Amino acid sequence: xxxxxxxxxxxxxxxxxxxxxxxxxxxxxxxxxxxxxxxxxxxxxxxxxxxxxxxxxxxxxxxxxxxxxxxxxxxxxxxxxxxxxxxxxxxxxxxxxxxxxxxxxxxxxxxxxxxxxxxxxxxxxxxxxxxxxxxxxxxxxxxxxxxxxxxxxxxxxxxxxxxxxxxxxxxxxxxxxxxxxxxxxxxxxxxxxxxxxxxxxxxxxxxxxxxxxxxxxxxxxxxxxxxxxxxxxxxxxxxxxxxxxxxxxxxxxxxxxxxxxxxxxxxxxxxxxxxxxxxxxxxxxxxxxxxxxxxxxxxxxxxxxxxxxxxxxxxxxxxxxxxxxxxxxxxxxxxxxx
Amino acid sequence: xxxxxxxxxxxxxxxxxxxxxxxxxxxxxxxxxxxxxxxxxxxxxxxxxxxxxxxxxxxxxxxxxxxxxxxxxxxxxxxxxxxxxxxxxxxxxxxxxxxxxxxxxxxxxxxxxxxxxxxxxxxxxxxxxxxxxxxxxxxxxxxxxxxxxxxxxxxxxxxxxxxxxxxxxxxxxxxxxxxxxxxxxxxxxxxxxxxxxxxxxxxxxxxxxxxxxxxxxxxxxxxxxxxxxxxxxxxxxxxxxxxxxxxxxxxxxxxxxxxxxxxxxxxxxxxxxxxxxxxxxxxxxxxxxxxxxxxxxxxxxxxxxxxxxxxxxxxxxxxxxxxxxxxxxxxxxxxxxxxxxxxxxxxxxxxxxxxxxxxxxxxxxxxxxxxxxxxxxxxxxxxx
Numbered sequence: 001x002x003x004x005x006x007x008x009x010x011x012x013x014x015x016x017x018x019x020x021x022x023x024x025x026x027x028x029x030x031x032x033x034x035x036x037x038x039x040x041x042x043x044x045x046x047x048x049x050x051x052x053x054x055x056x057x058x059x060x061x062x063x064x065x066x067x068x069x070x071x072x073x074x075x076x077x078x079x080x081x082x083x084x085x086x087x088x089x090x091x092x093x094x095x096x097x098x099x100x101x102x103x104x105x106x107x108x109x110x111x112x113x114x115x116x117x118x119x120x121x122x123x124x125x126x127x128x129x130x131x132x133x134x135x136x137x138x139x140x141x142x143x144x145x146x147x148x149x150x151x152x153x154x155x156x157x158x159x160x161x162x163x164x165x166x167x168x169x170x171x172x173x174x175x176x177x178x179x180x181x182x183x184x185x186x187x188x189x190x191x192x193x194x195x196x197x198x199x200x201x202x203x204x205x206x207x208x209x210x211x212x213x214x215x216x217x218x219x220x221x222x223x224x225x226x227x228x229x230x231x232x233x234x235x236x237x238x239x240x241x242x243x244x245x246x247x248x249x250x251x252x253x254x255x256x257x258x259x260x261x262x263x264x265x266x267x268x269x270x271x272x273x274x275x276x277x278x279x280x281x282x283x284x285x286x287x288x289x290x291x292x293x294x295x296x297x298x299x300x301x302x303x304x305x306x307x308x309x310x311x312x313x314x315x316x317x318x319x320x321x322x323x324x325x326x327x328x329x330x331x332x333x334x335x336x337x338x
Numbered sequence: 339x340x341x342x343x344x345x346x347x348x349x350x351x352x353x354x355x356x357x358x359x360x361x362x363x364x365x366x367x368x369x370x371x372x373x374x375x376x377x378x379x380x381x382x383x384x385x386x387x388x389x390x391x392x393x394x395x396x397x398x399x400x401x402x403x404x405x406x407x408x409x410x411x412x413x414x415x416x417x418x419x420x421x422x423x424x425x426x427x428x429x430x431x432x433x434x435x436x437x438x439x440x441x442x443x444x445x446x447x448x449x450x451x452x453x454x455x456x457x458x459x460x461x462x463x464x465x466x467x468x469x470x471x472x473x474x475x476x477x478x479x480x481x482x483x484x485x486x487x488x489x490x491x492x493x494x495x496x497x498x499x500x501x502x503x504x505x506x507x508x509x510x511x512x513x514x515x516x517x518x519x520x521x522x523x524x525x526x527x528x529x530x531x532x533x534x535x536x537x538x539x540x541x542x543x544x545x546x547x548x549x550x551x552x553x554x555x556x557x558x559x560x561x562x563x564x565x566x567x568x569x570x571x572x573x574x575x576x577x578x579x580x581x582x583x584x585x586x587x588x589x590x591x592x593x594x595x596x597x598x599x600x601x602x603x604x605x606x607x608x609x610x611x612x613x614x615x616x617x618x619x620x621x622x623x624x625x626x627x628x629x630x631x632x633x634x635x636x637x638x639x640x641x642x643x644x645x646x647x648x649x650x651x652x653x654x655x656x657x658x659x660x661x662x663x664x665x666x667x668x669x670x671x672x673x674x675x676x677x678x679x680x681x682x683x684x685x686x687x688x689x690x691x692x693x694x695x696x697x698x699x700x701x702x703x704x705x706x707x708x709x710x711x712x713x714x715x716x717x718x719x720x721x722x
Binding site: 001002003004005006009070201205208209216217219220222224225226228229230232233236237238240241243244247262265266311314315317318319321322325329 | 339340341342343344347414611612615620621622623625626627629630631633634635637638640641643644645648655657658661662706708709710712713714716717718719720721722
């Protein structure tokens with residue numbers, strides 16, 4: 001048992017963090033709100049590609065780094081911290097299994113996490129699910145029709161994809177592979193949520209130290225401290241669950257699905273709690289689009305429900321517990337009759 | 339990262355499991371399968387038998403060095419032992435305040451003579467220790483303690499009152515904080531003393547806790563004389579007037595992982611799942627929620643133990659830890675009462691455990707205090 005990351009994992013995450021803090025400030029996130037469809041700036045994306053972030057899960061024969069989800073966990077937290085607008089989870093964590101060209105920066109988005117496809121018009125390719133046939137297709141963006149939607153978080157740049165499946169574009173119709181892709185997306189999104197939560201907590205702690213009311217910093221009030229302590233606690237206990245999910249996927253553990261669902265449920269709940277607390281503690285300034293907080297809030301509200309909401313994933317866990325209970329009961333019944 | 343147990347750790351688990359199940363059954367037989375709560379007079383005596391069995395098997399304090407009565411187990415093995423302990427539904431540890439609160443302090447601050455005397459007798463349940471922190475006007479605000487210890491020839495003269503002392507009526511010794519320099523305010527001028535409860539001038543009166551058991555006591559000191567020789571090596575642990583630092587080391591371990599190991603909660607949620615089945619209820623989202631919170635506590639602890647194994651120490655994280663497990667405990671038991679419906683009002687293991695869980699957010703420093711600590715030390719918010 002050794003439940004921690006090693007120095008190399010941390011070094012990779014730190015390098016990612018350095019690129020993001022230089023190249024992906026709130027101005028970049030705001031620019032993603034304004035850029036016309038299909039014209040998302042890729043400066044930070046290209047930097048991440050240069051670092052090998054997109055190549056993490058691709059094997060070495062295909063030019064990738066041949067690493068696993070445990071490495072991805074810390075890196076994705078960093079992208080959440082910066083509210084990176086590009087669909088890194090969709091490309092590097094989900095689509096990488098089907099298209100190794102992600103290592104060169106090919107931007108792939110997908111509808112596996114829900115019908116609203118992020119950065120649909122900015123993607124080079126799309127990984128799309130034909131639900132009726134249970135098949136996953138990889139298609140060029142030019143070959144489908146996009147119906148843009150207006151998201152609360154404009155930097156999500158979402159659209160609905162209208163397309164008709166053709167046998168030529170199938171990458172898999174193996175239900176297990178599709179389930180694994182979904183688990184990767186849910187895990188990756190959970191990791192991103194942790195990073196978003198960390199940033200909101202840090203912003204809020206800074207703010208309540210400075211902001212004064214009744215002659216003292218508002219952060220000295222117990223009512224404020226207690227809310228922030230609870231928010232911090234939720235993230236702190238969601239984090240090891242996300243890290244365990246990474247390990248379960250990487251090792252192909254039999255409990256993978258349950259572990260991923262637990263991670264996404266806890267991270268979604270923690271993200272929403274932190275977002276609400278951050279807004280409350282910022283007060284009216286936080287309720288403006290001028291303050292950066294809303295960039296993180298809105299992303300959190302979106303991601304907490306994509307790739308399965310907390311409620312969806314809690315049901316998955318409940319079903320897994322029921323299965324385990326029934327299996328144990330069968331086993332127990334068998335031993336008592338012997 | 340490797341979340342598998344090693345073959346050696348698996349062996350340890352099986353050894354612990356086999357021993358615990360076999361001896362638990364022996365113990366149940368010895369008390370006609372009718373064990374009482376360890377917080378009643380009869381029940382305490384029954385539980386002492388169990389404590390002695392544990393000691394004879396070398397399981398009383400697994401993580402201690404063997405020379406003091408332990409088995410040199412690592413923290414990992416301790417966690418495994420605890421998991422098996424609660425899985426097997428072994429008896430409540432009536433020596434836990436000594437083992438988990440006093441002993442770590444003796445290891446850290448005691449002199450050789452104190453260690454050699456206190457620890458083996460503690461492991462063998464020869465001396466039974468209760469914690470004398472709280473006073474009628476000092477609960478979470480420990481720095482407002484007024485109970486006094488005055489230096490006299492060859493010992494200390496004690497005056498004042500301690501209260502809410504867990505199992506005080508059944509214990510032989512008390513460890514607590516006493517004001518040794520009345521000129522000093524707040525956390526200065528306090529000393530950590532180890533006091534035999536049979537000293538002249540000490541009166542112990544048991545009283546009922548919320549669950550009705552006589553698990554609490556108030557302890558009156560009326561010119562009680564405690565000679566230096568009462569404990570070989572001296573009755574003061576750490577330096578005179580330095581008790582605050584010594585006590586804070588203890589409360590850190592209390593809120594941290596040692597007092598409430600994750601095995602306790604994973605066993606409780608598994609029993610909750612069984613209860614749902616027995617009462618013809620599905621495993622609802624609510625049950626899944628507490629199940630996940632117990633599992634998250636387990637994972638958080640595994641991360642903490644990894645850090646400790648790598649040489650780090652636990653800091654203010656122990657505050658959010660304490661809030662998490664104490665609220666989880668109530669969550670598990672409230673759901674159990676919901677599953678039981680009208681039978682929740684009957685006195686049984688679930689209702690007793692529910693009432694005990696209600697104490698979690700109060701003892702070891704209220705959760706309100708823990709939230710302040712977490713906000714100030716982990717998030718850097720201003721004290722005032």
